Amino acid sequence: MSEDSFRGILYVMDSLRYDALGCHGGSASTPTMDRFAAEGIDFAQAFSQAIWTYPSAGSIFTGLYPETHDSQQFDQGLDPAHPHLADGFAETPVTTACFSTTLGVSPERGFAQEFDDFYHIGDGDNGLRPDIMDRLTNRLVPWLKARDGGFFAVIWAMGTHHPFLTPDDPEVESPSKPHKNLGDTTGTQEWMRQLSTDRSEDVRSRYNTVVSETDRHLGAVVETLEQLGIYDQTQLIATADHGELFDEHARVEHGEGLSDKAARALVPEQVQRYYGLFDRSAFVGHQTVYPYDELIHVPLLVKPGLNDLPTTDQYTGLVELLDLLPTIYQAANIEIPAGVQGRSLWDQLDDDQPAKSRAYSTSRIHGGNLVYRSVRDDEQKFCQKQLVEFGPGDFADEEGRQSVAAYLLGTTELLMRLPEEIPLHDPDHREQLAEQLDSHVQRCLEAQPVTHSPEIEVDDETVAHLEDLGYQWLLGWCDFRCRVTVLSNYCHQPQNSHNWVYCDTTTE
Numbered sequence: 210m211s212e213d214s215f216r217g218i219l220y221v222m223d224s225l226r227y228d229a230l231g232c233h234g235g236s237a238s239t240p241t242m243d244r245f246a247a248e249g250i251d252f253a254q255a256f257s258q259a260i261w262t263y264p265s266a267g268s269i270f271t272g273l274y275p276e277t278h279d280s281q282q283f284d285q286g287l288d289p290a291h292p293h294l295a296d297g298f299a300e301t302p303v304t305t306a307c308f309s310t311t312l313g314v315s316p317e318r319g320f321a322q323e324f325d326d327f328y329h330i331g332d333g334d335n336g337l338r339p340d341i342m343d344r345l346t347n348r349l350v351p352w353l354k355a356r357d358g359g360f361f362a363v364i365w366a367m368g369t370h371h372p373f374l375t376p377d378d379p380e381v382e383s384p385s386k387p388h389k390n391l392g393d394t395t396g397t398q399e400w401m402r403q404l405s406t407d408r409s410e411d412v413r414s415r416y417n418t419v420v421s422e423t424d425r426h427l428g429a430v431v432e433t434l435e436q437l438g439i440y441d442q443t444q445l446i447a448t449a450d451h452g453e454l455f456d457e458h459a460r461v462e463h464g465e466g467l468s469d470k471a472a473r474a475l476v477p478e479q480v481q482r483y484y485g486l487f488d489r490s491a492f493v494g495h496q497t498v499y500p501y502d503e504l505i506h507v508p509l510l511v512k513p514g515l516n517d518l519p520t521t522d523q524y525t526g527l528v529e530l531l532d533l534l535p536t537i538y539q540a541a542n543i544e545i546p547a548g549v550q551g552r553s554l555w556d557q558l559d560d561d562q563p564a565k566s567r568a569y570s571t572s573r574i575h576g577g578n579l580v581y582r583s584v585r586d587d588e589q590k591f592c593q594k595q596l597v598e599f600g601p602g603d604f605a606d607e608e609g610r611q612s613v614a615a616y617l618l619g620t621t622e623l624l625m626r627l628p629e630e631i632p633l634h635d636p637d638h639r640e641q642l643a644e645q646l647d648s649h650v651q652r653c654l655e656a657q658p659v660t661h662s663p664e665i666e667v668d669d670e671t672v673a674h675l676e677d678l679g680y681q682w683l684l685g686w687c688d689f690r691c692r693v694t695v696l697s698n699y700c701h702q703p704q705n706s707h708n709w710v711y712c713d714t715t716t717e
Contacts, residue, residue, distance in 0.1 A: 215303055215541040216443040216514060217361045218430065219294075219533065221269065222423055223262060223311060223370040224495065225449035227255075227506045229420045236413070237420035241428040245447055245510035251523045252554065255509035257451045257530050259572040260500050260581065262313040265450040265530065266365075270294050270320060272534035272549035275571040276653035280319070282575065283312070284665045287319035290658040294363060294534055295323035297543035303359040308349050310336045310367040317665055324363075326352070336367040339374035342426045350433050361541070364430075368423035369449070371494070372397040373415035375422045402483045404491035409456040412491045416453065444514035444540050448530065449507040454493040457503050459485050461619030463632060468617040486618075497615055499592045499623060500570045500583040502630060511554065516540060519558040526564040527585075528554060548656065569649055573597070578612040584646040589633060591642035592623040 229235040232246040245251075258268035258275055267273070267280035271291045280287050287293070295305045307314070307324045310331035314320045321327040328348050335341060345366060352362070373396040394400045396415045404411065427447065434440040461469060464487070473487060480486075485493040495504055509528065513520055518540060531551035538545045539553040556562045570583045578599045583592045596616050599609070624642070626633040 214442075215301075215359045215361065216439055217446075217537060217540065218364065218443060219362070219446045219537065220364045220366065220427060220430070220448070222366045222368065222427075222447070222449050224451060224453045225369045225420065225423075225508060226416075226452040226503060227449075227508050228503075229369075229417065230508055233508065235417075235420075237417040237424070239420065239424040241424045241431055242447055242508065242510055244431075245445060245512045246523075249445070249510060249512035250521055250554075250558075252509040252511065252528050253523055253525050254568075255448070255507055255528045255530065256568040256570065256585070257449070257505045257507050258570050260451050260498065260504040260570065261495050261572060261575070262311060262450050263575075264572055266314050266320070268529075268531040268551075269450065269533055270314075272531050272546075272551040273656070274531060274550055274569060274649075274653045275573070276650055277550065277656045279657060281571075281573040283318070286317070286665055287322065288658055289319060289322060292534060292546040292549050293322045294537065295361070296546070297538050297541065298361055299323045301359070301541075301543070303361055303541070304356060305361045306352060307363045307365070308345060308352075309363075309365040310341050310345050311365055311370075312336065314365045328352075331365075331367060336370070337372060339372075339378050340376045342366065342368040342423060343376060346426045346429050350429060353430070353433050354437065361537070365450075366423055366426070368426065369416075369420055371401065371453075373401075373412075373419045375418060398492075398494070401492035402485075402490075405482060406456050406489050406491055409491045412455055416455075442515050443512075444516075444537075445512040446533065446537075447508065447510045448533070450530070451495055452502075452504045452507060453495055454498060454501065454503050456489045456491055456493075458493065458498070458501050459487055459489050460493065460498045461486055462489070463623060464619030466620075469619065472614075472618055497574050497579070498581070499594070500572060500581055502590075502628070505570050505583070511536075514540065518555045521558060524554075524558060526557060527568045527587075528557060528565065529568050532557070550653075550656070567645065567649075569646070571650075574612075574615075577615070578609060579615050582646060582650070584642050584649065585627065586642070588627055589635065589638055589642065590625045590627055590630065591639060591646060592625070593643070593646065594619075594621050 227233055229237050230242050231237065231239045232243040232251065257265050259265040263283065264275035264281045267278040267287060268275060270287065270293055271278045273291060275281055278287065278291055279285060298305045305324045306326040306328065307320065308328045308330065309315060312331060315329050316327055330344050330348060349364060378396060401412050431440065434443050476486065481488065482490050529551065532554050533551065535545045535549055535551050535553040536555060539555050552565070557564060566586060568585050571580060573580045578596050579594060580597050581592065581594050583590055594616060596612060599612065624633045624635060624639045625631060
């Protein structure tokens, strides 16, 4: 396929779980994605590079791991020195566009680089509104109909992100503060966090509804391509930036130390349930939690265009979302930039090429110093949480104190047997995976460019929108400041000697 005839669409659905799809045994009606799985390739072991949008989006757009692209907070935009999804098309006749419904993927954060058109439909709190998918499709379909040559479009769809609302639901006057409305709040984050485990099916039902609604809008794209007579020629990729956690885990369910017992005594029971701290509740979300597979195992369906690339019905080897950039470039006959850390999916389908043996994730939580990491092979997954860039001065602000509190609760390392994710005692394998994770992080840090994008200013209104998206301090119940840290001046896990933390007991 010549680069001027390439037609491709990357459709990213925010917070879409792997097991939500009908073709994966899910309860949601997803005929469009089921069709992709039947007509194309179902990558059954695809993993995101993070549990939430910002670090994951950075990896999708650059082909780099989060430690390398370092766009992990709202005020950390993409460095223009990095590769970018649209860069390779800049000198070709292919028309490019991005349609984004989220604050995280925006021109302000550097995501518009080299796109011919960028439609930021998710500015302000628009990404939270019940009709966001209508707004998206009403922009996307006319754009597709206006194309008379090669094109490449990236769509970031927030229809599967909470609040789980559709146009049939009552209008929420202020999506950023739904709990202040007098109307029905069913489906909002505030509503879900109030529910106990026995209401889990209520949350899943709302989620299945928005997944089906989003699939319907993806179907409108397919219908448009068929009407134009270019469906067979168009490469379609459907995936998610991360998943969602309902009642499968609690945030610190593996913690049995003195600090955990103290927190249970200090924190009111209803607050523990609201944030899903120690015991399971109906909804946890995708912040401040270990990278369980409900969060990082994502659907990845590829319906190839007309080319000579390898194909199969299903691929069960490990792949990662940072593999998307080289995959798209190879299909478009564009040279893959040096330094890209992902590997083309087409190469991985080649029997003569070695399969991936590891998949990695890194998630620095919104606004804080706490990082969750993971490395997996075919049998086990090693998870770790660490405080980074942290010093005594960080105790002066609330976010710093909360980082310490979140670090102290629960274990700092977790080895799990796959696929059940059952905690496992295997010191030798644990040490091996820990060493591989450390080496991976070091390689990524060494690959960072010398220059960095300027920090982005964040106003109060944006902060409010980010909070309702779930990007807030989920340990904000620490009104007792950092009392938990008084339990020990030096907090140390014996099996993890590099995780020393000094706890300033003079903090209020």
